[in-house]
């Protein structure tokens with residue numbers, strides 16, 4: 165007898181799970197975005213030993229209701245404004261179920277041709293829809309793939325860059341002369357990629373931002389590269405960010421790429437959050453200069469309705485990643501790979517195995533159309549502009565940075581100086597999160613503490629930003645009332 169469910173039994177239980185999901189999503193708004201459980205609370209609710217005997221699905225769903233949901237931060241809640249929201253639309257869940265149903269391993273084209281080719285078609289299609297240079301498509305000699313994350317995209321871009329800088333790298337490893345250029349605002353995944361690649365933290369060069377801005381200074385990059393080359397070091401990769409995680413700052417990609425190319429460095433553009441906005445022609449200017457880059461990454465799993473994980477990565481040369489990463493043991497040899505007529509995505513990533521992630525992205529774009537994706541993005545940008553106007557008009561608040569797309573950084577104004585403002589802002593953040601009504605996170609920008617309001621959850625609409633603003637104001641009144649004389 166099979167240990168698996170009988171398909172008819174699956175049909176019955178599957179309906180119950182779908183009902184659970186539909187009820188959960190329909191009721192989300194009434195739940196607190198986050199509850200304050202103590203560390204260890206969840207573990208204390210669960211039996212330590214695994215069940216020896218089978219039990220009904222309903223028991224599991226009851227435990228999810230009783231233990232899991234109350235201890236979950238509800239990332240799909242419409243008043244989740246923390247970090248960058250991670251959209252898991254119901255469209256994408258349906259695609260993910262289909263992917264799991266097939267259960268195919270897409271490591272090679274030959275292990276499941278559709279797994280590879282659907283992904284190729286989608287990535288070429290998105291390249292066109294984002295207005296990327298056709299050189300990033302398979303037809304144009306480049307190509308795209310779906311990584312698990314923007315962090316992995318940065319890592320494999322770095323490995324391709326190391327190979328391009330020195331094909332001997334595959335034999336001898338890093339020499340100690342490699343340098344990678346970022347700013348203080350670059351995502352920490354670049355520092356991690358440098359560490360994972362074995363370059364050591366000394367390989368990371370933190371280039372100054374331009375005066376009065378949080379964007380990379382091309383002049384400072386030029387000077388850093390010049391000094392390094394004069395010292396016998398080798399610029400390997402420059403990372404330009406479109407939409408930094410802290411404040412949404414945008415590095416001047418065209419100028420940065422121009423400077424990077426003088427010494428042959430690979431240009432990686434990290435647009436993990438903001439890149440998808442280029443689906444709207446009015447935001448496409450953000451990608452100005454990306455046609456000069458070697459690789460470009462943006463996440464469908466932040467703002468593009470697709471459940472984690474779906475980090476989209478394009479490279480200008482389809483052979484760049486395989487040249488750095490391909491290793492073929494005998495048991496993976498096959499006629500299709502040897503013909504050179506197919507793409508083997510295992511050579512574009514660190515692990516061998518890979519899921520059929522393209523199905524959930526396909527389900528999203530099929531279900532919403534590009535027009536639906538554009539309205540989703542536009543609505544959140546408009547809500548952010550509206551929130552920024554309210555901040556500007558209110559003496560209790562000020563902007564901590566210029567709003568960037570759907571990200572607004574704000575702080576409380578006490579009238580008692582920067583330190584008091586920082587403390588009051590921190591206190592307001594703590595109170596809003598403790599209320600369970602909304603969820604916010606913070607950063608430090610230009611040395612000052614700011615609250616980040618990242619608008620972008622799947623079902624966030626005007627009423628939710630309104631509720632957030634009312635809550636922010638009432639907490640600020642309470643807190644500032646306490647500090648001012």
Ligand SMILES: *Cc1c(COP(=O)(O)O)cnc(C)c1O
Pocket residue numbers: 248312313314315316351353405407408409434435436437463475
């Ligand atoms: C979120 C983010 C990342 C990391 O994304 P993962 O997909 O979680 O690795 C990288 N860069 C920027 C700019 C980000 O905002």
